[in-house]
Amino acid sequence: MRRTRFDRWPCPIARATDLIGDWWTPIILRNAFAGQKRFDEFQESLGVSRAILTNRLNRLVKEGLMEKVAYSERPARYEYRLTEKGLDFWQVLAAMWRWGEDWLWKDGRAPVKLIDRETGADIHPEVIDSNTGKKLDIRQTSVALRKRGKKSASPTMKEGHL
Amino acid sequence: MRRTRFDRWPCPIARATDLIGDWWTPIILRNAFAGQKRFDEFQESLGVSRAILTNRLNRLVKEGLMEKVAYSERPARYEYRLTEKGLDFWQVLAAMWRWGEDWLWKDGRAPVKLIDRETGADIHPEVIDSNTGKKLDIRQTSVALRKRGKKSASPTMKEGHL
């Protein structure tokens, strides 16, 4: 009766969801992107239970999004740093940022914005198809099976339109 | 001792996480994008508990990502359709798709891909800044408070670099 796992499903969205599909993981990553590194720093700024924080950081390390690095030998002290894999996850958080600021403020606008560190210009994340440079349109998008693909773990991802 | 809620936090990522920060919601939305509409269709293809499915669909309706529409009066039968707000969420799932296919297949590639429904060309989601057209770079990105912003609910989102 364990939590259902998606990490062997043949769909990238399902596998990504398995990894970050809980309340704390995306928020912890957000704070890591904001420069936080230490256990107590995460714990105090978020108010998360220490047991859960331990669990989530361990998972992020095991999955390669963060690495645990000693910044002091004696006493032994560690910090958590984003890896390349973790840094690349910024695209997902940025897409969430964009959707969130577009849709989740009923009255007024979000009190924060993303800016370019050098020019100060506003940054508006947008998801495009890199082949055409155009904004994604679901109505034009389908899922296809790759040729010579490996057998897909159940449940099968069917071809078809999105 | 309720689950910690983020829906009043001043950060778009936190609010979005509150909405989709569980294992089933993104997967249900994925299937909705794949064209599924009915309760039993979701239930059978995902194997999710009916109680949880009811709960998640209700939440998605309450938050405006889906709408419950009667497709038959007698007997009363309903289907769930993505709204504009729900359709726009595709950018987030697409970003997850891209990150997932780039990082979550150790051996080989994901067995599925996104293609353009008309041309059949591969689609590669990518997150850019719509002002510059360039790929996002976290090392160049900061968070800024908007001028004249409303008081921020705790915890405070600080200015600073990401």
Added chain:
DNA sequence: TTACTAAGTTCAACAACAGAACTCAATCTC
């Protein structure tokens, strides 16, 4: 010697999830 710090671990109460069975109104099948 006592207090403090960082990074956890342990614990009890409670909430959420899984899987199966049950409900209910209407329609189809024999």
Added chain:
DNA sequence: GAGATTGAGTTCTGTTGTTGAACTTAGTAA
């Protein structure tokens, strides 16, 4: 017209996961 089927749920029982507080441990500072 009796019984089975369908769609869309609700209810139930037993685990598993989350919360918040207290405790641990090794080393340092006062």
